[in-house]
Amino acid sequence: MIKSNFALRVYRRDWKKGLPFISIFICSFLYSVFFSIHSAAAFTITPLRHTVVLDPGETKELPLFVVNDEQQPLTVSGEVDAFTIDSETGQAVFGAKDEAKNWVKPVSGERTVEPGQHGELEFAITVPKDATPGAHYLGIFAKQSPGPGTVGIGARAGALLFLHVSGSVREELVRDDFSADSRWLFFGSPNIFLQLHNEGTIHVIPQGEIQVVNARDKVVATLPLNSESEAIYPGSKWRQVYHLEKISWTNIGPLTIRLQTQYGITKQVISDEVKVWYVPMVVVGPVVVVVVLLSFFVVRRTRKV
Structure with missing residues (x-):
């Protein structure tokens, strides 16, 4: 948290x-x-x-x-x-x-x-x-x-x-959850979950974005955090599910999903990140087929010998 x-x-x-x-x-x-x-x-x-x-x-x-x-x-x-x-x-x-x-x-x-x-x-x-x-x-x-x-x-x-x-108010936004539905992505379209909890005494409107960065530190996708400018009221939780569109197979390998949001009059910042592995089937599938076929022929040849 x-x-x-x-x-x-x-x-x-x-x-x-x-x-x-x-x-x-x-x-x-x-x-x-x-x-x-x-x-x-x-x-x-x-x-x-x-x-x-x-x-x-x-x-x-x-x-x-x-x-x-x-x-x-x-x-x-x-x-x-x-x-x-x-x-x-x-x-x-x-x-x-x-x-x-x-x-x-x-x-x-x-x-x-x-x-x-x-x-x-x-x-x-x-x-x-x-x-x-x-x-x-x-x-x-x-x-x-x-x-x-x-x-x-x-x-x-x-x-x-x-x-x-009137008087002294407190702005306090807590990140309860920031995660992906899987650590292994085979089709490049994961769901990203975000939940924020307002523990302050006044409503706040978070703004920011979620970025997906590949192993070469290149941003391959950007998702707006709160495009409708929804307010989070004191004591309330704000939960969102973001769907990431299909990623190119050229981004195979580790991906970093980064959260960057700010809120309040003083623009306080909450940041977090989660790492996942992107193993697209369009690349892995043919490799698996080749490995299976090679194994099959090796086994057959070994038996003949």
Whole structure:
């Protein structure tokens, strides 16, 4: 396991400069997830995201506006949830454990919205005085209440809430795995596995590449590491499988697969390498056939003698 970490002091003014760009990216990345939620509900909400930076001990109220798209009155109530990113699918998974869920409370109770009208739900954020600086990834929802005399699960539509507690944050990305599916390559198209684990207190976006170098120290293949600029959230694991296209038989012999990635504001670096042997069948096959035939003739001749 390889670690790379750096303690970074971030003040509120620094957060406010960089967070709009970070939030736009993350919102775009998760838009498809929330779009499906909105489409399933018979109402819509605005805004679709909130980015909030608070000091420990500070409070703030957030509005969530609900538009009733139905032809009958709609009753909704507030709900708060936290999410993580699934390392296999890259999708947001709600129901995550995060102490910040207890910092955000619906304060407006149930609201009934007439057809074609809009209502407002209020959420109060109270950051404890002893809160640890860092980022929290939440969703604030408007949940439809079942009608009188009915039992069921109401639809809900939500907005992203990126809650940042100002102060000293830690960027720490750990390389859990970097390997190939085999140490011996006969067809020149191995799978390369990479898993990174965010043990810091803020999300990071790794960038870099994987290079394949032959015995003559020549780069024969280059794979981009994170071309879609996916973010790795605190506590989340990011696993990728890279497929190496067929390598020319002229690169027969030992190959070195090198990882070079950087992340964070200070461009911290994680590097690693794994060695494999490339023995292409297009070369080895004929040699094996010749050896077998020679052995066969030698054995036959020996028996005749």
